[in-house]
Amino acid sequence: MISIRRGLHNNTPLRSFRNPTSLTGNDIKLTIHSSRLSTTTITLATPRKPWHKDTKQHHLSTSTSTFTSTITSPALDLHNQAVAQISSDVRQFYERKEKFRINHGSTNSTRNNAKGSNMINIGALSNVLDVNAATQTAWVEPNVPMDRLVEATLKYGLVPPVVMEFPGITAGGGYAGTSGESSSFRHGFFNETINRVEMILADGQIIQCSKTENSDLFHGAAGAVGSMGVTTLVELQLRKARKYVETTYHPVSDMPDAIKKIEEVTADPSIDYVDGIMFSKKKGAIVTGRLTDTPTENTPVQRFGSASDPWFYMHVESSIDNSDRNGKDAPRFAIPLAEYLFRYDRGAFWVGASAFKYFSFPFNKFTRWFLDDFLHTRMLYTALHTAGMPPGYIVQDLALPYSTATQFVDYTDEYFGIYPLWLCPLKQSPTPTMHPHSTAYEADGKTLKPLLNIGLWGYGKEKDLVKANVSLEKTLQELGGMKWLYAQTYYSEEQFWAMYDRRWYDALRQKYRATGLPSVYEKVKAPQAEVTKPVSRSEKFFKAWPIAGLHGIYKAIRSKSYVAARASAWKTMEIGEDRRGGTF
Secondary structure (H helix, E strand, O other), X not given: OEEEEOOOOOOOOOOOOOOOOOOOOOOEEEEEEEOOOOXXXXXXXXXXXXXXXXXXXXXXXXXXXXXXXXXXXXXXXXXXXXXXHHHHHHHHHHHOOOOOEEEOOOOOOOOOOOOOOOEEEOOOOOOEEEEEOOOOEEEEOOOOEHHHHHHHHHOOOEEOOOOOOOOOOEHHHHHHOOOOOOOHHHHOOHHHHEEEEEEEOOOOOEEEEEOOOOHHHHHHOOOOOXXXXXXXXEEEEOEEOOOEEEEEEEEEOOHHHHHHHHHHHHOOOOOOEEEEEEEEOOEEEEEEEXXXXXXXXXXXXXXXXXXXXXXXXXXXXXXXXXXXXXXXXOOEEEEEHHHHHOOOOOOXXXXXXXXXXXXXXXXXXXXXXXXXXHHOHHHHHHHHXXXXXXXXXXXXXXXXXXXXXXXXXXXXXXXXXXXXXXXXXEOOOOOOOOOOOOOOEOOOOOOEOOEEEEEEEEEOOOOOHHHHHHHHHHHHHHOOOEEOOOOOEOOOHHHHHOOXXXXXXXXXXXXXXXXXXXXXXXXXXXOHHHHHOOOOHHHHHHHOOOHHHHHHHHHHHHHOOHHHHHOOOOOOOOOOXXXXXXXX
């Protein structure tokens, strides 16, 4: 990962990332500090024409005014040169009428990795180019992961309204995919907090889109898994950060009780974050969070970022069990902001516990501490992509109307028997959209009813992965639900498009010449070989226990993904401790 160190002057925004040109005589020398501890000097061009509009933010609503900045921007010039090269590469595929895929360098998807020579690599676009305290916005390249983004914005006392719980999920992935988090009941999916996007179309043209410019593409590319173009920069909204998230663990007795509590707390304007965990069909907790600099008196501070700290879900369960035994009120804790945002990183919610089960290895406080490097999400995802899914293992996020969520959990309880389950209320995006959605409206006839995200991750009873997924998709569709498209789908093409507006999607792809990219269905459908082809002897060997798991661990170690977790500054940062700039 490349980082660019520069100072900001009066929090003035950078200049345009539009229409890159060639180097001129007034070149600038830029020193790049790499995460590999090497230093390189590059000659860059002088600033270009400013981006023609600046988006100012007031309580997450937007208005526009003209940029007047004349500050030079070597970091942005480097970005422009990279985008120009990517644009040229894309144009060549377009002229040869060849489809291509986008290689981001990392992924939190569980779909099979794309293979082939027709690949556009945008892995180098991994910098925060600007954090502007005056407008409460940040200019962010697509491969900036959430932990580096939060570290950059906290230096200015700011934080994104929606932050994905896994530190390695990127800003570009949040826009092109579907990212609903514990603040999404209020702000919607991650893309709803983006003001504008720079994108390379499939013919190589570089454009900008926002709510007022190419607005159909701005909306339609969100959740379309990169099937509309190549995202190269986003302007992200920010909000004022606080030192803590004061969390309360509200015990619930079943799904109807959980939904009732979710409806109650999401109507409370003082609540900033809401999610929930069902530990069994008859026990769970709804977790609420309130941003604050001054937690309620006698509220203990609780951390989750160090190897010796508890995993978040285990802390919630032990806390509500203890409060039940002692007849106490709902447990309450003050969690430092960044530690709250990434509270599920260690253990990847509870998926990390499955690794212990896979190897029949003791699962206790000592082994979790000793193996902590292996149990962060980056390492676990690397191992997963190498080893593949073990028999019977399900990783799916599903969104359903509140009215059918209980019935769906009844089904998963009987068919899969997987617990815990994650619950997360979601504010819907306007339709048509490639995000999960339903067409039920509130009494006003204008507001779409919220959805409930149910995270189903773990070993199920059914060992045939195809059969299990087909059953899951069928039941989900019958109950008016939809799945996240980070996971591959077993729907036929006809079944898939029955849930989405294909006429709208195809028209948008045609208008913006995106047919050189694989369609969303081509990207998410399960490979035909996986569904029908017999497994070869070599495939059986590498998928066999414990070879698959050991191979995954080997690849994870080789990837050095644990280095990013060890290097995380957010674990010790104070809010606004360095407003002069940082490692961007």
